Amino acid sequence: MPSHLFADRPAPQPPERGTVDALITQTRRLRGGVDAVRRDALVDDDDPQGRWQRALCDLAVHQLDDLGSHLDQLREGLSAEEEDAAALAVESAFSDDPGTGTLLSRVGSAEWNLLTDAVSWSEELFQIFGRPPESGGMSLDELPTMVFADDQALLTSMVTGALVDGRPIDGEFRIVRADGRVRTLHMMGEPVLDADGCTASMWAVLRDVSELRHSQRAVRESRDCLQRQRHIAQTEHRLAVELQEAVLPPWRGSLRLPQGGPGALDIAAHYLPSSSSALIGGDWYDALELPDGTSLLTVGDLTGHGVTATGAMAMLLGALRGMAVAGIGPGPLMGHLNQLLETTVQPALGSAVCCRYEPAGRRLTWSQAGHPAPLLFRDGTGRALSAPEGVLLGATHGASYGQAEVTLQAGDLLVLGTDGLTRRSASEASQPRRLLELAPLFDGGRTAQDCVRMIVEEFGEHEREDDACVLVARIGS
Numbered sequence: 001m002p003s004h005l006f007a008d009r010p011a012p013q014p015p016e017r018g019t020v021d022a023l024i025t026q027t028r029r030l031r032g033g034v035d036a037v038r039r040d041a042l043v044d045d046d047d048p049q050g051r052w053q054r055a056l057c058d059l060a061v062h063q064l065d066d067l068g069s070h071l072d073q074l075r076e077g078l079s080a081e082e083e084d085a086a087a088l089a090v091e092s093a094f095s096d097d098p099g100t101g102t103l104l105s106r107v108g109s110a111e112w113n114l115l116t117d118a119v120s121w122s123e124e125l126f127q128i129f130g131r132p133p134e135s136g137g138m139s140l141d142e143l144p145t146m147v148f149a150d151d152q153a154l155l156t157s158m159v160t161g162a163l164v165d166g167r168p169i170d171g172e173f174r175i176v177r178a179d180g181r182v183r184t185l186h187m188m189g190e191p192v193l194d195a196d197g198c199t200a201s202m203w204a205v206l207r208d209v210s211e212l213r214h215s216q217r218a219v220r221e222s223r224d225c226l227q228r229q230r231h232i233a234q235t236e237h238r239l240a241v242e243l244q245e246a247v248l249p250p251w252r253g254s255l256r257l258p259q260g261g262p263g264a265l266d267i268a269a270h271y272l273p274s275s276s277s278a279l280i281g282g283d284w285y286d287a288l289e290l291p292d293g294t295s296l297l298t299v300g301d302l303t304g305h306g307v308t309a310t311g312a313m314a315m316l317l318g319a320l321r322g323m324a325v326a327g328i329g330p331g332p333l334m335g336h337l338n339q340l341l342e343t344t345v346q347p348a349l350g351s352a353v354c355c356r357y358e359p360a361g362r363r364l365t366w367s368q369a370g371h372p373a374p375l376l377f378r379d380g381t382g383r384a385l386s387a388p389e390g391v392l393l394g395a396t397h398g399a400s401y402g403q404a405e406v407t408l409q410a411g412d413l414l415v416l417g418t419d420g421l422t423r424r425s426a427s428e429a430s431q432p433r434r435l436l437e438l439a440p441l442f443d444g445g446r447t448a449q450d451c452v453r454m455i456v457e458e459f460g461e462h463e464r465e466d467d468a469c470v471l472v473a474r475i476g477s
């Protein structure tokens with residue numbers, strides 16, 4: 001049987017990378033063209049060349065359908081890893097691998113004459129089976145000897161259906177070559193009838209689809225793996241959110257501490273998630289009335305994201321509340337938190353600010369651990385408080401933390417925030433200046449909640465890689 005019609009043409013090249021929609025359009029156009037050629041071709045069953053051309057058209061349709069299915073997956077918005085795997089399957093259909101040859105060299109033909117027992121194989125088919133041409137083509141009885149044991153029954157059924165019932169052949173089976181390599185072949189063929197309607201011969205086109213099937217498995221496996229990873233990530237995100245909601249203060253809107261008496265604080269706070277809402281970090285805020293009539297104000301941030309960071313934040317905030325209730329001052333309290341982080345199973349670094357407010361004298365005693373200092377706003381201007389000594393929590397063994405005191409006045413406004421509030425990316429430094437520029441607006445705010453709303457309007461809609469929180473306290477008269 002003659003070799004294929006297009007053997008002297010250059011091998012198809014991998015498609016250049018472009019938009020997925022453009023590739024889909026091109027693929028559909030090509031498939032429509034192949035369909036038109038297949039419909040217009042007048043094939044004489046006695047013409048081996050014509051049968052070969054028709055089989056090539058059928059194979060091209062299969063190939064383009066495979067290509068279209070992978071491009072559809074890309075268009076559905078798969079991740080970068082899935083796109084890489086799908087692109088591998090797409091490009092494998094057009095690859096020029098020295099070990100397997102070009103697409104057309106992986107297609108061979110055969111014809112078995114039942115009247116004369118003559119067997120005709122194309123050169124390409126000898127290459128696919130790894131047989132030297134001088135050994136001759138294999139008869140239909142010999143062919144199953146090279147077929148994978150589990151696929152022999154399938155091949156026998158396809159051949160019997162063609163020879164006995166006149167059904168076309170369209171199926172896949174695996175062969176084991178003499179060199180031990182296993183190849184997957186797609187076989188298409190038909191019986192050829194004589195003048196009396198009896199089967200005189202059978203022709204077939206066999207295509208080596210080993211690389212294509214391998215790539216399709218890679219696509220499926222990568223998609224399944226990524227779906228499992230997404231499920232795990234979604235579950236961890238949900239757990240982190242639930243844990244954060246359980247730990248952070250339950251109050252919403254404004255809070256007044258203490259409940260009565262002069263110099264009380266009007267407090268409001270807000271948590272700002274990252275732009276993707278996928279990164280739940282270890283940021284916290286809290287305000288708590290203590291047994292001696294003072295009030296605790298704190299914000300902080302732990303490194304990391306997810307359940308680990310949120311769990312560590314819950315542990316740290318619980319310890320902070322307990323020590324504050326026990327009457328431990330801000331400086332020593334920071335030292336204990338530092339020691340606690342040193343002993344955790346999961347090492348972490350944290351920054352925090354802790355304030356104790358005495359309403360009788362409007363005195364604020366505070367300490368910080370590598371954290372932006374509280375901002376004090378008074379009479380339309382703002383400034384950062386002078387920070388006492390304090391390194392990041394968990395950074396140094398046995399670190400000591402200083403305390404600072406400041407006397408506040410009625411109408412003063414304190415703003416405590418984590419460093420993610422005024423920066424958009426992890427590489428950008430915190431910019432308290434941007435908060436200080438809001439001083440004229442704060443001067444017009446009637447409540448702490450009004451001021452929090454101003455901050456959220458200024459910073460909440462910006463693209464940010466990290467989450468953040470802010471706490472505002474206005475000193476009462």
